[in-house]
Each structure stands twice: as C-alpha cells, then as structure tokens.
Amino acid sequence: MPSSQPPLAAPRELIDDIDNRILDLLQQRNRVVGDVIATKIRQSLPIFDAAREADKIVRFRAQAVERGLDAEWAEDFLRMIMGSSRDRQSHGDFPRAGSQPREVLLVGGAGGMGSLYRRFLERSGHRVRVLDRDDWPRVAQLAAGIDLAIVAVPIDVTAEVICRLAPHLPADAVLADFTSNKNGLLELMRQVHPGPVLSLHPLHGPDAPNLAKQLMLACPGRDPQRSQWLLEQCRLWGMRIKIVEADQHDRAMHLIQGLRHFTTFLHGSFLRQCNLHPEDILDYSSPVYRMELMMTARMFAQDPQLYADIVLANAERRSLLLEFLEHHRALARIIEDNDREAFITEFRDISAFFADFAERARRESGYLIYRLSERFA
Structure with missing residues (x-):
C-alpha cells in the first residue's frame, strides 16, 4: 500500500533535525566564547587575534575539503560565526590597558562617536566624564585631574572647542581629537596645550556594532609615549592601528x-x-x-x-x-x-x-x- 506521506517529508524532517543540531552547537560555542572573553579580560589580551583567526581559517578550509565541502563556503560560514562572536563581545566588558583605570573627558560625549567610545571606555574599566554643549559652565570641574581629553565634535567647531578647552586641561593630560582633518588642527593642539597630543581618526561610523577589525589612524603630535596606553587600549578592543603623518x-x-x-x-x-x-x-x-x-x-x-x-x-x-x-x-x-x-x-x-x-x-x-x-x- 503506497504511503500517504509526501515523498520529501522524511528527508526534509532530517534536514530540519540537522539544522537544529547546528543551532545547538552554535549555542554551545557561544558559551565557550564567553569563557574565552573572561580570560582575555583577566589577562588583558586583545579581543581580536588576527594570527589565531588566520590560522583557524586555513585549517577550517582544509577540513571542509576533506569532507567534500566547498572551501569558500566554509570560510564564509566560519567568518560569520566569528563575526557574531565579536559582536557578542561588544555587549560585555573589555580588557583594560594598564593596571589602573584612567580618567577620561569626552567632549561631545553625547554625540554618536562620543557615545560609542564612552561605552567602550567604560566597559574597559575607565572612568568617563562627558562635556557637551550645555556643560561649559562646569568645564574646570570636569577637566580637573583627567588623564585624557577626546574632542569628538563636528569638524566646523573642533578648533574653537579645542581652544576653549585647553586652558582647563592638566599639563600632563593627553589631548586628542576624532576629526578627519589633521594638518592645521594638530598644530593648533600643540600650540594651545603644553602636554601630550595625539590626533586620531576612527575610520568607521557611530553605528559600528563593535570595534574589532576597525581602523584607527593616529597622528602623533607630542610625547607619543604618554599616549601609548590609548593606542594599546584600541588594540585591546581589536582595532587596527596605523601611525601616519598629518600631511600624508x-x-x-x-x-x-x-x-x-x-x-x-x-x-x-x-x-x-x-x-x-x-x-x-x-x-x-x-x-x-x-x-x-x-x-x-x-x-x-x-x-x-x-x-x-x-x-x-x-x-x-x-x-x-x-x-x-x-x-x-x-x-x-x-x-x-x-x-x-x-x-x-x-x-x-x-x-x-x-x-x-x-x-x-x-x-x-x-x-x-x-x-x-x-x-x-
């Protein structure tokens, strides 16, 4: 007697079962990733390990070929999984550069880029203060005792804000900015602030889900060793750092x-x-x-x-x-x-x-x- 079951029902049910097991394995992998993140935080290791990822991809491609699977597809699949892991890490804590938290002032910290970096700095254990357009009456109080000031405001007002902020900065604080124009601005920062100067340009938008693999351009201005901890913090977030001259x-x-x-x-x-x-x-x-x-x-x-x-x-x-x-x-x-x-x-x-x-x-x-x-x- 012929079966009343559609001819594709059984194989489709098997495919659904395999897909469910894949999801279970991904869930298990996420739990292990959580343990890895905790270890990285304790040992101050970068979130993104380029060498480990490259080696993993090579081995995964070879293992896929051994199983009769397409290597390109396998790499895509693995990269999606690893990307998901990095996105998941962005919702938790991060390793911190240095043994002690830093006092950071984010000028424009309520804006898109300021809010993004405030979150990453705070989740790395640093103490962040925000100076926005209505906070200037308190600028002396907000700037007192800080280790770093990052100016993350629209380009057309950046120079004005730097000049207004500089007299209130501690002499040993790092003065940094997040703008896409460097030449005149870097010289201005050196003129108005006697301490360390570092001009930064994050090449991503405020909607970046995480900072791993993102590129940070850095133009040293003065005393680069004093701002080295900030670049190291960016590396711990998984960012790629490129040191460039302002003209370049x-x-x-x-x-x-x-x-x-x-x-x-x-x-x-x-x-x-x-x-x-x-x-x-x-x-x-x-x-x-x-x-x-x-x-x-x-x-x-x-x-x-x-x-x-x-x-x-x-x-x-x-x-x-x-x-x-x-x-x-x-x-x-x-x-x-x-x-x-x-x-x-x-x-x-x-x-x-x-x-x-x-x-x-x-x-x-x-x-x-x-x-x-x-x-x-």
Missing part, C-alpha cells in the same frame, strides 16, 4: 572621503533631478547597480552637516574637487562627439593605470555582489 593623512582623505562623498552627492543629485526614484529602478537593476544605489542612498540617510564639513573641509580639498569637475568636462567631449575610439582609448589607459588591482577589485566586488543578491534578491 590629509592627502589620502582628499580622495578617500572628499572625492568619494562628492561623487556620491553628484549621483544622488542627478537621480533626484531625473526624478528616478529607487523603487522604480530597483526591479531593473543588476546586482552591481543595486549595490551602487544602496551606497548612494546610505549617505543621504545621514547628517548633511557632517558631509558638508567633509566635502568642503579646506581650500586644498575644494581645489581638488574643482579639478575633478574640470576633468569631467573634458571627458564630456567624448559624449558630445560620439567618439567611440576616444572612449576605448581612455578606457584602456585607465585599465593600465589600475593594472593588477583591477582583477583583484573584480574578484572582491564579485564576492560582495553575490552575497548581496543572495540575501536581498
């Missing part, structure tokens, strides 16, 4: 931030002028354009004053953007003249400029595009 930093930021954000601004503005609503074009978009559209729209979900300060930061950056527009006007002649050969020649010249990086970019962006289409198609 600002030249890079003209392209990485100024030009990139301006081209995004142009793209969004032209879509608005053409009345091309995202909802109307998503259904016709390739995964590549969907990703580009998302990155454009992402910027316009944020603070326009922040991006105005970044794009219009200084005369040198504005000059670069005007040069960029002039270059585009020259390229526009290719379109005006319908010059196919000129387009191909320019394309080949650009390809030669990017050289081997173009293939790397195609491979890495292909990975992102595939994951995006898998998740949101």
